[in-house]
Amino acid sequence: MAKEFFINTKTGSKDSSGTDANIYIQLHGANGKSSYFEDLDNPGIDDFMRGAVDTFEISTNQDIDKVVAITLKNDNSENHPGWFCEWVEIVHGDGNSTRFPVYKWLDSSSGLIKSFNEYTEEKAAKLHKKHPKAKVHA
Secondary structure, eight states, X not given: OOEEEEEEEEEOOSTTOOOOSOEEXXXXXXXXXXXXXXXXXXXXXXXXXXXXXXXXXXEESSOOOSEEEEEEEEOOOSXXXXXXXXXXXXXXXXXXXXXXXXXXXXXXTTBSEEEEEOOOHHHHHHHHHHSTTSOOOO
8 A cells, every 4th residue: 555755855045055956765664664766856846946845745655654764866967966955854644744854965076865864852952053043853
């Protein structure tokens, strides 16, 4: 049976943070199961613009329970392939959500594939010190 997830992404507001490249996500569950890489795309909409929050709906046949980690992949295509992602939020079918602070570039010089784990209160506090304007929830 397919499981539905909503994926919210926040693109940074720094110059050149947005991308025209294809961005993919892989979800990793607490039960050790993972989705395939899913394309984050809203057809006909220019996704991942600087400062934007984008929402995507994905469906996977993998029996993923609580999402505890994600992997993001940038295919490095188009004219402006680099992407600065502030955070990714996974909303489960039951309405519960998990936010992953990213605050990283996905580009050819910094890396096109990066993984992020669920974070703790301690990690959230450290991130808040580094990015005081960021809204961090653990």
